[in-house]
Amino acid sequence: MKNDNDDFHKEISFLKSEINRSLKKILVKSEPKYLYDPIKYSINNSGKRLRPILVFLSGKLFNANVSDLMKAAVAVELLHIFTLIHDDIMDDDDIRHGKPSLHKKWDISTAILSGDAIFTLAQLAINSLDKNTYSRLNEISLSVCEGQALDKEFENDTSISMDKYLDMIAKKTGSLLGLCSELGAIVSEQEIDIRTTLYSFGVNLGLAFQIQDDYLEIFGEPELMGKSLGSDIHSGKQTAMTILARNMNEKEWIRLNSKKTDLQGYKNFFLENRIDHEIKKLVEYYINKTSKSIEFVKSSENNFLDDFSNYILNRRY
Amino acid sequence: MKNDNDDFHKEISFLKSEINRSLKKILVKSEPKYLYDPIKYSINNSGKRLRPILVFLSGKLFNANVSDLMKAAVAVELLHIFTLIHDDIMDDDDIRHGKPSLHKKWDISTAILSGDAIFTLAQLAINSLDKNTYSRLNEISLSVCEGQALDKEFENDTSISMDKYLDMIAKKTGSLLGLCSELGAIVSEQEIDIRTTLYSFGVNLGLAFQIQDDYLEIFGEPELMGKSLGSDIHSGKQTAMTILARNMNEKEWIRLNSKKTDLQGYKNFFLENRIDHEIKKLVEYYINKTSKSIEFVKSSENNFLDDFSNYILNRRY
Numbered sequence: 001m002k003n004d005n006d007d008f009h010k011e012i013s014f015l016k017s018e019i020n021r022s023l024k025k026i027l028v029k030s031e032p033k034y035l036y037d038p039i040k041y042s043i044n045n046s047g048k049r050l051r052p053i054l055v056f057l058s059g060k061l062f063n064a065n066v067s068d069l070m071k072a073a074v075a076v077e078l079l080h081i082f083t084l085i086h087d088d089i090m091d092d093d094d095i096r097h098g099k100p101s102l103h104k105k106w107d108i109s110t111a112i113l114s115g116d117a118i119f120t121l122a123q124l125a126i127n128s129l130d131k132n133t134y135s136r137l138n139e140i141s142l143s144v145c146e147g148q149a150l151d152k153e154f155e156n157d158t159s160i161s162m163d164k165y166l167d168m169i170a171k172k173t174g175s176l177l178g179l180c181s182e183l184g185a186i187v188s189e190q191e192i193d194i195r196t197t198l199y200s201f202g203v204n205l206g207l208a209f210q211i212q213d214d215y216l217e218i219f220g221e222p223e224l225m226g227k228s229l230g231s232d233i234h235s236g237k238q239t240a241m242t243i244l245a246r247n248m249n250e251k252e253w254i255r256l257n258s259k260k261t262d263l264q265g266y267k268n269f270f271l272e273n274r275i276d277h278e279i280k281k282l283v284e285y286y287i288n289k290t291s292k293s294i295e296f297v298k299s300s301e302n303n304f305l306d307d308f309s310n311y312i313l314n315r316r317y
Numbered sequence: 318m319k320n321d322n323d324d325f326h327k328e329i330s331f332l333k334s335e336i337n338r339s340l341k342k343i344l345v346k347s348e349p350k351y352l353y354d355p356i357k358y359s360i361n362n363s364g365k366r367l368r369p370i371l372v373f374l375s376g377k378l379f380n381a382n383v384s385d386l387m388k389a390a391v392a393v394e395l396l397h398i399f400t401l402i403h404d405d406i407m408d409d410d411d412i413r414h415g416k417p418s419l420h421k422k423w424d425i426s427t428a429i430l431s432g433d434a435i436f437t438l439a440q441l442a443i444n445s446l447d448k449n450t451y452s453r454l455n456e457i458s459l460s461v462c463e464g465q466a467l468d469k470e471f472e473n474d475t476s477i478s479m480d481k482y483l484d485m486i487a488k489k490t491g492s493l494l495g496l497c498s499e500l501g502a503i504v505s506e507q508e509i510d511i512r513t514t515l516y517s518f519g520v521n522l523g524l525a526f527q528i529q530d531d532y533l534e535i536f537g538e539p540e541l542m543g544k545s546l547g548s549d550i551h552s553g554k555q556t557a558m559t560i561l562a563r564n565m566n567e568k569e570w571i572r573l574n575s576k577k578t579d580l581q582g583y584k585n586f587f588l589e590n591r592i593d594h595e596i597k598k599l600v601e602y603y604i605n606k607t608s609k610s611i612e613f614v615k616s617s618e619n620n621f622l623d624d625f626s627n628y629i630l631n632r633r634y
Contacts, residue, residue: 002582006470032466032467032470033470033471034466034467034469035462035463035466052598086429086430086433089425089426089429090426106424107405108324109406109407109469110469112403112406112407112429113403113407113466113469114431114460115429115433116403116436116458116462117459117462117463119436120455120458120459120462121459123440123451123455123458124452124456124459126457127448127451127452128448128572129449129457131444131445133450134440134444134448134451135441135444136355137446138440138441141433141437141440142365142434142437142438142441145352145430145433145437146349146352146434148430149349149351149352149430150349150351150432150602152351152426152427153349153350153351171472
């Protein structure tokens with residue numbers, strides 16, 4: 001962390017507006033409206049653009065070409081948007097970024113097709129870059145599909161261990177963040193060991209992020225999260241919170257689930273069993289791993305990666 | 318057509334089995350089962366593999382590298398399978414290749430995710446080929462999405478002209494066949510004018526194919542088609558048959574649609590108004606265009622393209 005916080009916040013605010021400008025440029029077509037209206041709705045969302053920002057922060061370490069970085073950054077954001085649209089159908093989530101999810105605003109068919117087209121736009125965004133970018137984007141896309149498949153398999157399966165859960169979120173959430181931090185190295189043609197190290201940085205950051213998200217799903221502020229809370233528990237999803245709950249006080253946890261319990265009831269249980277503390281320890285463990293993995297660039301003036309970890313983990317939403 | 322029919326049939330039967338062998342090799346993973354069981358189900362179908370066969374027949378003209386052609390062939394078949402899975406959800410089609418469609422055998426979530434993964438596998442299949450392959454595959458994929466969007470827009474819109482309909486099927490069906498015939502030229506690094514000509518060949522073939530499909534949707538044999546017939550009309554889809562019906566005898570056509578009419582009722586109407594003849598003329602028009610577009614390779618000993626057009630259009634199913 002060579003830079004003071006002001007520099008960092010200026011940097012990400014600048015990057016976010018540049019990324020939004022480039023995303024808008026993707027939207028040159030308007031017909032057929034059946035396809036491009038929902039695509040516009042999804043791309044012009046109020047997303048935080050964390051993934052494309054990470055592409056830039058990683059590329060900065062190696063003075064990567066800015067125009068190439070932007071192509072890679074746009075591609076990962078489009079890939080992310082596409083997975084959210086399809087996941088929202090699969091998980092029947094009604095709200096995304098404080099607005100109706102695409103399949104609620106339109107319908108399932110429209111959401112499937114728009115997602116497919118946005119995935120295709122992600123591929124096209126990088127068609128002038130080196131083939132490694134393309135291969136890696138698609139390897140990670142397959143990994144994200146596998147992660148989502150495991151997530152669906154685990155639903156209502158109360159035998160899932162923390163290890164299996166961590167493997168699932170490493171694929172579903174970690175691999176895409178890993179791709180983002182690796183892309184800066186790919187675009188600047190770094191050696192494979194540097195690529196691998198930056199990939200691990202992103203994966204561990206993704207684990208920390210998702211575990212914290214499981215916590216915020218219970219203890220966050222609904223207005224800031226832009227969605228209603230507690231839905232994962234009620235739909236039988238396994239999360240770091242529910243697995244810790246089961247591990248730490250199984251009898252009471254089963255009793256709690258066997259009766260109609262509201263969010264406050266779950267909150268009380270988690271606090272009484274100090275599961276909020278355990279979760280925070282787990283998040284810290286993965287954050288330390290991210291920080292250690294990038295020690296080799298710690299001396300770089302352009303190293304904003306630790307600031308970035310702190311930034312995305314200090315969100316109250 | 319330099320080759321007698323026996324040679325041609327031996328060739329496509331050989332290609333089909335080679336293509337099936339390569340498709341099987343894609344299936345190296347088996348976990349998570351939630352993802353890979355449905356992927357296997359879809360890839361091991363009884364499809365005719367027309368699109369990958371066309372890639373080979375086109376590549377043969379230019380003595381393209383066989384291993385590269387196979388990668389491109391596998392990619393287009395996977396792209397095709399992916400679009401069928403998602404289209405079957407959108408169109409609520411229950412049967413595909415004589416078996417339950419994926420979302421009927423499993424559910425919509427599984428079908429969305431498997432389709433996404435198969436699309437990704439298509440991208441990975443060509444990651445060692447020239448970047449043109451990748452760009453073109455994705456340009457066409459976007460065009461197929463646009464075609465499907467127009468198809469959905471046109472549902473129950475009885476003002477759609479034949480021109481608009483042809484534009485829609487050129488995108489939805491034609492462009493993928495265009496890609497297949499163009500790929501032989503791309504893989505062997507032909508000049509852009511040759512690529513464009515071969516692309517037109519495939520697009521026109523696709524138009525002929527789809528218009529004939531509209532005819533067979535009414536007059537085909539359900540057992541051979543592997544699906545129930547007449548569903549397009551009952552779901553309000555616009556097809557070449559319904560547009561011709563409207564153009565040729567609008568008053569009677571409206572009357573027919575206002576009452577509960579079975580498939581035989583529609584058949585009688587089409588025969589009485591000689592719409593079957595009109596359709597055949599339209600199919601012939603596009604077939605002539607395909608044949609003319611490839612006159613420059615007519616003298617090639619390796620030219621099976623006309624045989625291929627005849628082959629796919631002489632199907633009774």
